[in-house]
Amino acid sequence: MTVFIDVLLVVAILGTGVVSGVFYAFSGFVIQGLHRLPAADAARAMREINVTAVRAPLMLAIFGTALVALALVVLAIAGQLAAPWWAIAGAVVYLVGVVGVTGGANVPRNNRLAAASASDDAALAAAWGEFRPGWQAWNHVRSLTSAVACVCLVVALVS
Template structure:
């Protein structure tokens, strides 16, 4: 161990927190892909749409937002710490984790899911006119969410590898 212990602990802690955050976010998205969206699709369109509208309004609150964007910031901090604490290959694993998280989780959330969520929020859940839009939303949103879940898990693994490598500094 050539780096001061405090520096190694800080690097491993922040990189490990990034791994944990990405895993939690990936797990939330996995739960939606695995059973929440399926359950909403098994209900009547008006009930599924109304519940999803409520979920989308509830999701934009501190627990999810702090975890979602806090993980992005923790990953950035991990990358910076790995630059200033010469970490060799740990840096590149963390950069890969941050890139996967940024594109596959944050990018898809902001560029793909939020616009769809906003569009269905404007629908009248009790209207038969909303049924085709709900059906399309359900299919497209869930497919995109599979990607987000996988990206969260991949980012968690990459950050985990970076933390493991950093622990040997």
């Protein structure tokens, strides 16, 4: 069982690290680059990014990691982990800060941006103006919480 748990921890560490990197890239330069475009063009580009984001690579990273995190919580509660509280902390931080924030904050903003008329530059510009600040702030949260979760899981592995 120890090898299995170690593998789960390593998979969770890699998953949280990858997810943190993706969100960091968006906060660090993707959204910043889009914001340099005219607002309607930025909105159009982000809408296309959102369409391509909902595919296996990103969804597997986010939600596959969430499933592994849930499995670690179950194993920790069952007394199978050497450092259960670190694993539980990492899993909870990830589940709330990434999955919860994605569903509760970022996806609704994506949906509102997608609902703006594609042929109306003024509507797209207004939608971008409403979208960007909140989306980016919550994306910072996702980047930070997935990094914190990664550190917690590393501690759980080496303890």
